[in-house]
Amino acid sequence: MLTPEYIKAVIQKNMDCVFIEIKGDDGTHFEAIIVSDIFDHLSKVKQHQKVYDALDGMMKQELHALSIKTYTASQWGKIQHGDN
Amino acid sequence: MSIEDKINSLIENNKILLFMKGSPKFPQCGFSSLACQILTACDANYETVDVLQDQDIREGIKTFSNWPTIPQLYINKEFVGGADIIREMYESGELAKVISGT
Numbered sequence: 425m426l427t428p429e430y431i432k433a434v435i436q437k438n439m440d441c442v443f444i445e446i447k448g449d450d451g452t453h454f455e456a457i458i459v460s461d462i463f464d465h466l467s468k469v470k471q472h473q474k475v476y477d478a479l480d481g482m483m484k485q486e487l488h489a490l491s492i493k494t495y496t497a498s499q500w501g502k503i504q505h506g507d508n
Numbered sequence: 509m510s511i512e513d514k515i516n517s518l519i520e521n522n523k524i525l526l527f528m529k530g531s532p533k534f535p536q537c538g539f540s541s542l543a544c545q546i547l548t549a550c551d552a553n554y555e556t557v558d559v560l561q562d563q564d565i566r567e568g569i570k571t572f573s574n575w576p577t578i579p580q581l582y583i584n585k586e587f588v589g590g591a592d593i594i595r596e597m598y599e600s601g602e603l604a605k606v607i608s609g610t
Contacts, residue, residue: 468596469575469589476576483576489539491592 425451431479431490438478442497453489459500468494511568519582523610524554527569528579531558539591543579546598552607584610 428446431454435444441460448454456475463471471494476483483490495503509517519525524547530536532544547554559566559578566578573580573587581588583606588594597603 468593469587472589472593473574476574489577 426454426482427451428454431456431482434480434482435475435478438480439474443500453491455491455493457493457495459495459497461497463494463496511564512572515565515568515572518557519585522555522582523584524552524607525582526554526556526579527559527565527582528556529558529560531556536560537578539577540579542591543581543594546594546603547581547607550598550604550607583607 428448432444432446435441435446435456435458439458439460440462441458443457443459445457446454447456458475460474462474466474472492475490475492475494479490526540526543526547528535528537528540528543530540532548535541535544544556557565559569569578569580570576575587575590577590579591579594581590581594588597588603588606594603597606
């Protein structure tokens with residue numbers, strides 16, 4: 425069964441992340457928060473496509489639903505300090 | 509007509525087009541249902557394609573958009589996103605702006 429730890433490891437192997445958190449324990453539905461500067465100046469769609477690309481085709485078979493939240497380091501910094 | 513041509517003509521001929529599972533009246537998946545509710549809430553005049561009726565389109569659209577899941581929203585021939593992004597854009601008010609621009 426797919427685990428958050430495994431998904432996190434695959435993404436980190438293929439993408440530089442400032443911060444990454446994956447939740448989900450049913451094996452198919454997961455929630456991801458990913459912070460990376462490769463998202464700079466990219467539309468939301470392109471940001472999420474970067475994440476899907478980093479998943480090495482995992483999305484095609486086992487992973488049915490991955491809810492993704494993406495931020496650049498500066499956006500994440502604002503959110504962390506509660507003034508987003 | 510190749511699948512790509514079929515998808516292209518659908519996208520060319522519909523300003524707001526949602527590739528979904530089922531139909532707005534009978535959505536067959538929670539994410540597709542959410543997308544319909546949001547488009548309706550924005551008073552969008554949108555068309556839908558039920559990918560469950562055509563397996564070639566169901567798989568073809570994923571390659572076409574380089575996006576692994578359904579639903580998929582196209583506005584003015586541009587891929588906008590899946591359920592997550594549709595909801596995020598709705599909540600930020602960006603979706604209503606894009607729709608009013610059609």
